Structures are given as C-alpha cells and as structure tokens.
Amino acid sequence: MPEVLHALADPVRLEIVRLAAAHPRLPCNRFFDEIPKSTMSHHWRVLREAGVIRQEGHGAARLNSLRREELDHRFPGLLEAILR
Amino acid sequence: MPEVLHALADPVRLEIVRLAAAHPRLPCNRFFDEIPKSTMSHHWRVLREAGVIRQEGHGAARLNSLRREELDHRFPGLLEAILR
DNA sequence: TCGATTGTTCGAGTATAATCGAACAATTGA
C-alpha cells in the first residue's frame, strides 16, 4: 500500500495515470514532449513496479495500460478516488 | 493532491492515520513507544501540514484528530479507500 | 516552586528519490 501511494504521490506520475486512464494502450512518449525520455522511463518504471500500470511491447513502442482490475481488487476505491 | 498522497505514503504515517481514525483525539505519544519522539513529531507535522490531521492543545499534551470532513470534501473516497 | 510529563525545534547524518545526458538495444520502413 505505501508503495502504491508513493508511486502516485508525484505530479508527473499522477498525470501519467490520469492520461493512461483516459487513453488505453498509451505509448510512453505521448503527451510529455518537454520531459527527457530517460526521466519519463524512470516514472514509467516506478508505476510498473508498483503494479499501477502494465506495459506490452508493440513493435518498437510499448503500450501502457492502467491495471484497473488488479488495483480495484487490492485497494477498492483508491483508483476511483485518485481519478476523480 | 500529491502532497496528501506523499503524507500517506509512509508506513508509520499510514499507521498513525489508521489509529487516529479509530481513536479520536489521539495523543502524540500513544502507540509508538519504540520510535523517538522527535521522529514522531516529524511525522505528525507532515500529516498536519498536508491537512490530514488537526492538533488541539490540551494541557501539556496535544490531541490529534483526523480531518475526515475536509478530506472527504477535497478528495472524495480517498480516506475511505486508505482506511479500508 | 519544582520536578515530571508532553511535544517541538534544531542540526547533523544518512538514505532515498528525481533529473537527465550518453550509450545501448530492439524494431520498423525504405
């Protein structure tokens, strides 16, 4: 639980989560042109390791999806509260 | 929002919040005898400045209360999800 | 008044996290 909260307690990652919620299968480089890709890769990794998102390789790109079901199962209501 | 999540993203503070939810007007030194009081004071401060708890002076002690209404108003469902 | 109780503040040390350039790997398309 603290790990998930920590993953969400960052402005950039919170925005990532909200965009991922609105855009299924979101590529890593979408919507964050001003932030260096190594920085973004770090944030994607934190979210991935916390179990918040899932990545699937699709060609050279990676498509990111929010793990809604798993999160709702582990922490009911949390994601909904964050996304509201 | 990130500030509140950060305040909650610590094991000790999460436990504080849960105890505060169960024990209204909780003194600072209750339940955490093994942790130095300066460390506890730090955690109380983080929660206070994030708007999660409120302190009222009661003699030499301070009684801490969860700010349920304010939190529910600002972030509906969040506290309930955290406390579940 | 004075010792005991309850917390805060300060400062230093340590640990963790964020940032980002550079090099690398994998894939696509021409």
Add this chain to the structure above:
DNA sequence: TCAATTGTTCGATTATACTCGAACAATCGA
C-alpha cells in the same frame, strides 16, 4: 542493409526525506 524511431539502462548530480539526540518550551501536580 541502414537510417529513423522508441525506450531502457547506466552513471553522476542534485534534491528531498527520514532518523534521532540534545536542547528548549509549555503545562500539570505535588
């Protein structure tokens, strides 16, 4: 095959956070 695209990893730097002893302030009870 080869250049372009998409991300990851590495290493270094900087920033932020956690921990905790020591000194201090406020209050209560005897």
